[in-house]
Amino acid sequence: MPSERASLGLKIAAIGGLLFLHLPILLIFLYAFTTEERTYAFPPPGLTTEWFGVAWRRPDIWEALWLSLKVASVATLLAMILGTLVSAAMSRTSFFGREQISLLIILPIALPGVITGISLRSAFGVMDIPFSTWTIILGHATFCIVIVYNNAVARFRRLSVGVLEASADLGANAFQTFWHVLLPNLGTALLAGGMLAFALSFDEVIVTTFTAGQQATLPIWMLEELIRPRQRPVTNVVAMIVFAATFLPILAAYYLTRTGSETAGAGK
Template structure:
């Protein structure tokens, strides 16, 4: 170690402070979810589970959860397919414009969200497409592709080519080799990429707000609408806490599966 004792102590203190900063809002939210008062004032006045029951009985919440799950599932499947194809092309072939492919794939998350949102909305309006679950999926799939792409790219880079060569030496055709050698090698990368894509989709609001149209609510859209209604806030607290858990679990799993290889980028 090159760092002096003083530097290390200072770094440890700074790390602890940043960690406290990161967890502060989440802890506050968790406490409010059990607060019996309808007023969102600190400190809480007691402990109750009644808002959990109310959230469970709320039909709007149920519908939004179903919508979010559907959108997440479809967007993830599309992203897995498109992201894997793109990664195989860029990793396994040499061609002109290789760098441009990576650039174009990262564009949907590198450009400001409001630009992507208004661009998609304008296109749907101009082309006369009806807003609904499908328009949400189009937006989500577009920025989820890069997540899968990054995960699969990282894996393909590390995967040795010799098992594939052995497979074709033993008489397997390209499809069989892909199905029985390459695909199993990529399995955990696909799993963690898919989990991250799902988490990203489940949580997205900036673009979704533009592509959902008036009739369709996902969980984040329901939360955004309900924040404006003070009566709903206790239920919002509960749903928000659950959303944190639901969106954090896939990320946690993905990081465990890929042990840091994933989540390099978004």
Template sequence: MREALLTSVLVATAATAVALVLGILAALVIARYRFFGRESISLLVVLPIALPGIVTGIALNNVFTSYLGGLTFLTLVVAHGTFCIVVIYNNALARLRRLGGNVEEASSDLGAGGWTTFRLVTFPLMKSAIIAGGLLAFGLSFDEIIVTTFTAGPGITTLPIWIYQNLFRPNQAPIVNVVAAALILVSIVPIYVAQRFSSDTNRGGGIL
């Protein structure tokens, strides 16, 4: 059980990190640039979470086994990242659209480069939305079971998979009940904290 818990934490942390980078970049591109295929890219980003989990899991399994040589810990992280990116992307995109481009344009007019503007202006204004999205992404990854079933390598067991495997073993029932309750709590906490971030930002005049 401890190994399964550690695996879940590592996968959720890694998937959230990947989703943060890609989600923020995708949101910046979609919000700040106009180009052919822009809406198609946006659709591709949100598609994994819009599809049923079993469809996403089977599709990713086919890709990983056909082109990457099999299932590993890395394939599990990538699989979780594909749907974790959605919540971060949506949060970041909503914040960028709310902010508009006036502040960034003013920064550029004052001589700041693109990276300096992002680091000192854009990112601080997006920070609460990004944190909220990251917390939601972590919770989403931590309790995922369907996609995990199709993309985890041999011998890799996350906590939800461990619970499912031991669910019908009478001697494990007390432990499973406690672990399941803890899993529910761990899944709720990020949602609660993210909601608090949203409420605090809204009181301050922002939007999640």
């Protein structure tokens, strides 16, 4: 195509769009250092690092952080096991009900989170299950399965059947093949899926408000601060922590799956 150059207008719109996506987040970082405690005044009247110390000494933040880490770790582990199993089954066999199963897997993220939340809540209510860390984990693992599944199934498709047959021909049993052939090949895809699932669970708030009862994960703590602000700069410090805790796994997932044709985050 002779006119294979982007017009100036398009270039500006595209770069402007990218900036639109990123600048607001940088603002959070700036506000974490502001000396103004009660309003969101811009520009900040002064800069200080005292809020990091204040946040460090707040036990409620530590409790929420600990709960979030616990929930995200267990939910990720469960999702990785269940997601790998289902992706192994779905990767090449065609069987009765395959389409329905794939719909069932994506349903928890295709329907709005508020639906997942209220259904779990009403089910807990009907069955008289008291809210606990496990009720949160139950909800999180459900929508994390699809994330692991997406990453694993793409890798399974790329893996040729020949490798597995060769392993069998050389005398390996199913478990040896799994350990020496399948797992090393799947490794990075599973890791990437697990990291994204962790990031998603660590940050989830919509389903969690329905399944947490009186417990506060870090996002729920933030939500309460947003609705009834107390020390605004402390919220900014926590926002930075949450951002970092989700940003790093995402970046890692990108580098883990970069070489393949599949991509880690295609569709949340």
